[in-house]
Every structure is written in C-alpha cells, then in structure tokens.
Amino acid sequence: MKYAVGVDLGGTGIKIALFTAEGEIVKSSEIKTRVEDGGKHILPDIANEIRSLLAEAGLSSEQILGVGVGVPGPVVDGRTVLSCVNLGWGETDVASYIEGELGLNCKIGNDANVAALGEAWKGASRDTHSSVMITIGTGIGGGVIIGGEIVTGFLGGGGEIGHAPIHPEVEGRVCGCGKVNCLELFASAPNVAANYLAVTGKEMSCEEIFNAAKAGEEAASKVVDDMQQLLGKACAFIGCVVNPEVFVIGGGVSQAGTFLTGKIQEYYDHYIFPSIKGARIILAELGNDAGVYGAAKLALDEWS
Numbered sequence: 001m002k003y004a005v006g007v008d009l010g011g012t013g014i015k016i017a018l019f020t021a022e023g024e025i026v027k028s029s030e031i032k033t034r035v036e037d038g039g040k041h042i043l044p045d046i047a048n049e050i051r052s053l054l055a056e057a058g059l060s061s062e063q064i065l066g067v068g069v070g071v072p073g074p075v076v077d078g079r080t081v082l083s084c085v086n087l088g089w090g091e092t093d094v095a096s097y098i099e100g101e102l103g104l105n106c107k108i109g110n111d112a113n114v115a116a117l118g119e120a121w122k123g124a125s126r127d128t129h130s131s132v133m134i135t136i137g138t139g140i141g142g143g144v145i146i147g148g149e150i151v152t153g154f155l156g157g158g159g160e161i162g163h164a165p166i167h168p169e170v171e172g173r174v175c176g177c178g179k180v181n182c183l184e185l186f187a188s189a190p191n192v193a194a195n196y197l198a199v200t201g202k203e204m205s206c207e208e209i210f211n212a213a214k215a216g217e218e219a220a221s222k223v224v225d226d227m228q229q230l231l232g233k234a235c236a237f238i239g240c241v242v243n244p245e246v247f248v249i250g251g252g253v254s255q256a257g258t259f260l261t262g263k264i265q266e267y268y269d270h271y272i273f274p275s276i277k278g279a280r281i282i283l284a285e286l287g288n289d290a291g292v293y294g295a296a297k298l299a300l301d302e303w304s
C-alpha cells in the first residue's frame with residue numbers, strides 16, 4: 001500500500017493527515033502553530049509530527065509517495081512561498097526543508113487553492129469539469145480548479161477572489177491589503193458586522209446577524225441581502241472569466257447553509273452573461289478538512 005501526507009498550515013493550528021492513495025484518512029493530528037521567533041519552529045514541528053504519525057501507523061518512508069502542504073501565502077513553483085504575514089515568514093522554501101529533513105517528496109500550494117482542490121477531489125465539487133471555491137470567514141479566500149489543476153497564475157495570486165475590486169469605495173474602509181474596493185472588505189464576516197453597525201449603530205456578530213435575518217429582522221435582512229448580492233455579482237464576474245461548472249461556498253459563514261447560497265444563486269442568475277447561465281452555487285462538504293485533502297492530492301498528483 002502507498003500513502004501520502006497532507007498538511008494544512010494555518011495561523012493558529014496545523015492539521016496533518018496520513019492518506020491512502022485512494023483518499024481515505026488513516027491517521028490525523030493537529031498541533032499549535034508556534035508563530036514566535038519569526039515562525040522558525042513551524043517547519044521543524046511539522047517534520048516531527050509527520051515522523052510521529054508515520055511511526056504510529058507503522059509506515060516507512062518508502063511507503064510515502066509524497067507530502068503536500070497548504071500554506072497561507074502566494075506560491076509560485078510548488079516549492080516556495082513568497083511570504084506568510086501571519087507566520088512571520090518571508091520567502092521560505094518549504095519543500096526543500098521537508099525533503100531534506102524527512103527524505104520525502106514535497107509539493108506546496110496556497111491554502112485556499114489547496115482547499116479548493118480538496119473539495120474537487122473528495123468534496124462538493126468532485127467529478128466536476130471545473131470549480132471555483134470561495135471561502136468566507138474572517139477574510140475571503142478562493143481557488144480556481146480547471147481539469148483537476150489549480151490555477152496558480154503568474155505570481156501565485158490565482159484565486160485571490162477576496163481582493164477582487166468590485167465594491168464602490170466607502171470612506172474610512174481600507175482592506176488589509178491596502179486597497180478600498182475589495183470583495184472581502186464588504187462581504188467577509190467582520191465586514192458584514194461592520195455593515196450592520198454602520199446602519200443600525202448596534203454591534204452584532206456575523207452569525208447573530210444571519211440569525212436575525214432568518215427571523216426576518218429588517219436591517220439584518222438588508223445587510224445579508226447586500227452581501228449576497230455582492231457575492232452573486234462576484235460569481236457572475238468570475239463566471240465570465242472562468243465559466244466554472246460549480247461555485248463552492250465554504251468557510252465559517254457557510255454554516256448558514258442554503259440560507260446563504262440560495263440568494264447568491266439568485267443574484268448570480270440575475271447578473272450572469274445569459275449564454276453561460278447554469279453554474280450551480282453549492283456548499284462545501286469537507287469543512288476544516290478540505291485543506292489536508294487538497295494537500296495530499298497535490299502530492300498524489302505529482303508522485304503516484
């Protein structure tokens with residue numbers, strides 16, 4: 001039997017899972033991301049945890065086809081991430097470190113892109129021609145998959161849907177990226193809360209606003225509807241470039257289920273170029289595991 005390792009490196013936690021080549025999880029674990037000291041402990045921690053998992057499973061390195069890693073930053077060549085602000089990393093050659101330390105093949109990808117690949121392999125968009133995943137949480141991430149391949153782009157920025165400049169400027173609002181028109185700046189969870197605060201003067205979390213909207217509260221309904229309209233418009237815009245078979249909506253806000261996606265679909269259908277109408281807006285299925293699935297798939301695509 002052959003296996004692969006998937007690693008999802010996040011700002012607070014690192015998920016690691018051992019997969020069969022068919023995509024079954026054999027063993028998994030999660031460790032804390034130690035961002036102190038410029039993040040220099042992170043790669044040694046990952047290598048140690050992979051060693052322990054393999055030992056627990058009784059596997060030798062000859063049985064491992066490769067290690068895939070999803071990292072929170074732009075990746076150009078499948079080996080090096082240009083920067084990971086959350087981790088305190090500048091340009092870091094993750095693949096060479098893992099290969100040198102463990103003697104295993106390693107390929108890396110941007111975390112949001114890798115999650116999209118995970119959904120396309122074993123989740124909501126499996127067996128589709130093409131998919132675009134939009135992850136809505138604290139920020140908005142994305143990934144574009146065509147013919148089973150991640151579209152990384154020239155500088156690794158493929159799928160950076162959260163920073164698509166599609167909203168008119170609003171005074172006093174600046175995105176983490178420094179720009180003022182980003183989708184994320186108006187449709188991510190904290191920004192939905194900011195939109196509600198601006199209208200009502202009341203502080204509520206995004207989740208509470210969604211619950212209030214479900215209960216029919218007027219201001220909450222309007223704020224949620226505005227968000228869905230913006231997302232529907234973003235999907236219609238992306239549709240004209242990528243023409244995917246499905247859009248997969250994930251992230252914490254997707255807990256709202258079809259209450260979220262139903263209206264995005266309606267707005268998408270309203271805005272989309274008529275000839276390519278028909279893409280489905282669906283909910284992600286793998287939750288927080290999408291990253292490890294996609295990371296393992298990166299390695300399997302390369303070495304199995």
Ligand SMILES: [Zn+2]
Pocket residue numbers: 162163175176177178179182184
């Ligand atoms: Zn931005």
